[in-house]
Amino acid sequence: MPSKILLFEDNTSIIEAYKLLLADEDELLLCASFVNTDMLTERINHFKPDVVLMDINIQPVDGIEATRTIAGRFPEVKVIIQTIFDEDDKVFSALCAGASGYMLKNAPAENIADAVKDILRGGFPMSPSIARKVLALFKTDAMRQLFAARHTPDYQLSPREKEILKLLVAGLSYKMIASECHIGFETVKSHIKKIYEKLHVTCVSEAVAKAIQERVI
Amino acid sequence: MPSKILLFEDNTSIIEAYKLLLADEDELLLCASFVNTDMLTERINHFKPDVVLMDINIQPVDGIEATRTIAGRFPEVKVIIQTIFDEDDKVFSALCAGASGYMLKNAPAENIADAVKDILRGGFPMSPSIARKVLALFKTDAMRQLFAARHTPDYQLSPREKEILKLLVAGLSYKMIASECHIGFETVKSHIKKIYEKLHVTCVSEAVAKAIQERVI
DNA sequence: CTGATTTTCCCCCGAATGGGGGATTTTAAC
DNA sequence: GTTAAAATCCCCCATTCGGGGGAAAATCAG
Numbered sequence: 001m002p003s004k005i006l007l008f009e010d011n012t013s014i015i016e017a018y019k020l021l022l023a024d025e026d027e028l029l030l031c032a033s034f035v036n037t038d039m040l041t042e043r044i045n046h047f048k049p050d051v052v053l054m055d056i057n058i059q060p061v062d063g064i065e066a067t068r069t070i071a072g073r074f075p076e077v078k079v080i081i082q083t084i085f086d087e088d089d090k091v092f093s094a095l096c097a098g099a100s101g102y103m104l105k106n107a108p109a110e111n112i113a114d115a116v117k118d119i120l121r122g123g124f125p126m127s128p129s130i131a132r133k134v135l136a137l138f139k140t141d142a143m144r145q146l147f148a149a150r151h152t153p154d155y156q157l158s159p160r161e162k163e164i165l166k167l168l169v170a171g172l173s174y175k176m177i178a179s180e181c182h183i184g185f186e187t188v189k190s191h192i193k194k195i196y197e198k199l200h201v202t203c204v205s206e207a208v209a210k211a212i213q214e215r216v217i
Numbered sequence: 218m219p220s221k222i223l224l225f226e227d228n229t230s231i232i233e234a235y236k237l238l239l240a241d242e243d244e245l246l247l248c249a250s251f252v253n254t255d256m257l258t259e260r261i262n263h264f265k266p267d268v269v270l271m272d273i274n275i276q277p278v279d280g281i282e283a284t285r286t287i288a289g290r291f292p293e294v295k296v297i298i299q300t301i302f303d304e305d306d307k308v309f310s311a312l313c314a315g316a317s318g319y320m321l322k323n324a325p326a327e328n329i330a331d332a333v334k335d336i337l338r339g340g341f342p343m344s345p346s347i348a349r350k351v352l353a354l355f356k357t358d359a360m361r362q363l364f365a366a367r368h369t370p371d372y373q374l375s376p377r378e379k380e381i382l383k384l385l386v387a388g389l390s391y392k393m394i395a396s397e398c399h400i401g402f403e404t405v406k407s408h409i410k411k412i413y414e415k416l417h418v419t420c421v422s423e424a425v426a427k428a429i430q431e432r433v434i
Numbered sequence: 435c436t437g438a439t440t441t442t443c444c445c446c447c448g449a450a451t452g453g454g455g456g457a458t459t460t461t462a463a464c
Numbered sequence: 465g466t467t468a469a470a471a472t473c474c475c476c477c478a479t480t481c482g483g484g485g486g487a488a489a490a491t492c493a494g
Contacts, residue, residue: 158469158470158471159470160470160471160472161470161471168422169422169426170422170423170426171418171419171420171422171423171426172422173420173449173450173451174450174451175449175450183471183472183473184472184473184474185473186472186473186474186475187471187472187473187474189451189452189453189473190471190472190473190474191471191472192451192452193452193453193454194470196452196453201388202388202452202453203388203390203421203451203452203480204420204421204422204425204451205385205386205387205388205389205421205422205425206387206388208421208422208425208426208429209386209387209388209425209429212425212426212429212430213429375439375440375441376440377440377441377442378440390479390480390481391480391481392479392480400441400442400443401442401443401444402443403442403443403444403445404441404442404443404444406443406481406482406483407441407442407443407444408441408442409481409482410482410483410484411440413482413483419482419483420450420481420482421481
């Protein structure tokens with residue numbers, strides 16, 4: 001049984017091209033194509049496609065928003081964003097919005113069907129230029145922040161120190177921490193002194209910020 | 218001018234194999250190889266390679282950490298992670314750490330030089346399983362939080378209050394904030410009193426935690 | 435113009451914090 | 465069994481915070 005495809009594309013000549021390209025594919029079936037995103041959910045609901053090829057610049061709802069809608073309402077539908085080139089930010093947003101992949105409209109003709117099949121198999125074909133862009137995203141500050149989660153700097157805090165740091169982050173005073181941990185006030189002070197040393201900070205605010213941002217706790 | 222390569226690999230027979238494979242490549246020059254990650258930055262600094270081939274399981278600093286170091290200190294150096302197989306998670310972490318690509322050590326011999334050249338040209342050969350992980354990353358909550366419109370509770374902080382809150386989060390004392398903002402100490406106190414009221418907190422630690430976690434600032 | 439909000443500043447005072455010294459006991463490692 | 469680290473507690477003391485009162489400009493919206 002072939003995979004049903006819906007095409008959203010405002011350029012009719014591209015629609016024609018796709019029709020031709022997909023016509024003699026046994027595994028793929030182009031059910032319908034639309035030049036706008038009107039009645040989006042109704043159309044999806046009606047055709048129940050396996051794949052949606054979505055032009056990123058379609059109107060009135062743009063391809064990214066449409067992707068978000070489809071990914072939210074029909075998570076089993078794979079959305080493949082169609083773009084021309086040099087639209088890094090948009091492609092990135094589209095992937096965030098739930099797109100399963102990303103294709104260049106000006107790719108060599110025979111590759112298009114293969115790309116669709118590939119994505120259906122769970123692959124994620126990326127042209128080198130796109131791969132480079134995605135890879136570049138791994139090096140942005142935002143991504144680094146994300147992966148600070150995985151990369152947790154080790155400040156060699158002892159279990160007790162971690163416990164107390166957590167309570168500090170939770171907003172407890174020294175006194176409250178003491179009673180919470182069933183230890184003396186002075187002990188709490190000692191631990192916190194040690195924590196500050198190890199984290200290279202000098203006050204609660206820095207300690208809390210560091211603990212949260214670098215996921216020390 | 219050939220691209221200079223440094224090899225970090227603890228298996229000496231693999232080092233020998235790479236030497237042979239890269240010996241008759243005009244575009245590639247294997248400068249040196251090391252069986253550990255001691256003196257990492259010094260070595261990079263000395264050889265100034267274009268490419269580093271980094272075994273993922275090298276010691277004492279593992280390949281991922283080493284990659285992070287190199288990517289941080291020498292962003293122009295491309296790091297290619299060398300892995301055996303079935304180490305998707307590690308490979309993924311390596312990419313997050315800033316690797317430019319990865320290669321299978323047991324790849325057909327003639328492919329190795331090609332893979333290096335490919336990555337040098339900016340390509341990014343990615344296996345389906347890795348690609349899937351990359352894609353999955355785009356759908357994580359963390360990413361959505363970062364890039365999608367997110368629910369930010371509105372505490373109605375005035376611009377000045379936000380500014381001061383930022384400085385609080387940065388770990389500045391009242392006095393430092395005063396001098397930073399060119400206002401009096403008492404004014405800072407007033408603002409902070411107001412901030413605490415609005416955020417429903419009673420001390421810096423709570424305020425900082427809330428500001429960061431709820432992205433108030 | 436008028437009222438509301440923001441920003442600025444002030445005093446008082448008790449409580450909390452941070453840094454500098456310690457010391458003892460328990461636990462873990464070698 | 466010695467050594468090292470962790471966890472506990474103590475004192476002193478200056479500084480910083482936090483909450484309670486204000487109040488006067490400056491800015492802004494209607």
